[in-house]
Amino acid sequence: MEVLHSHCCGLDVHKKSITACTITPDGKEIRTFATMTRNLVELVDWIKSKDCTHVAMESTGDYWKPVFNL
Numbered sequence: 259m260e261v262l263h264s265h266c267c268g269l270d271v272h273k274k275s276i277t278a279c280t281i282t283p284d285g286k287e288i289r290t291f292a293t294m295t296r297n298l299v300e301l302v303d304w305i306k307s308k309d310c311t312h313v314a315m316e317s318t319g320d321y322w323k324p325v326f327n328l
Contacts, residue, residue: 268313270316273321275292275293277290
C-alpha cells in the first residue's frame with residue numbers, strides 16, 4: 259500500500275471528550291482530551307509536536323466547531 263501522508267491524526271469528537279490518534283513513522287499513539295479551551299489548546303500542541311500535516315475529524319452534532327476553530 260502506498261503511504262500518502264506519513265504524519266496524520268484522527269479525531270473522534272464527543273460532548274465531553276476528544277480521542278485523538280496520531281500515526282507517524284515512529285508508530286501510533288492514542289490520547290484523550292477534555293473539551294475545555296485549555297484542553298483543546300493542549301490537543302493542538304500535541305498534534306503539532308507530532309508534525310502531523312493532516313487531521314481527519316468525526317463528530318455528531320455541533321461538537322466539532324470549537325475543535326475546528328482552534
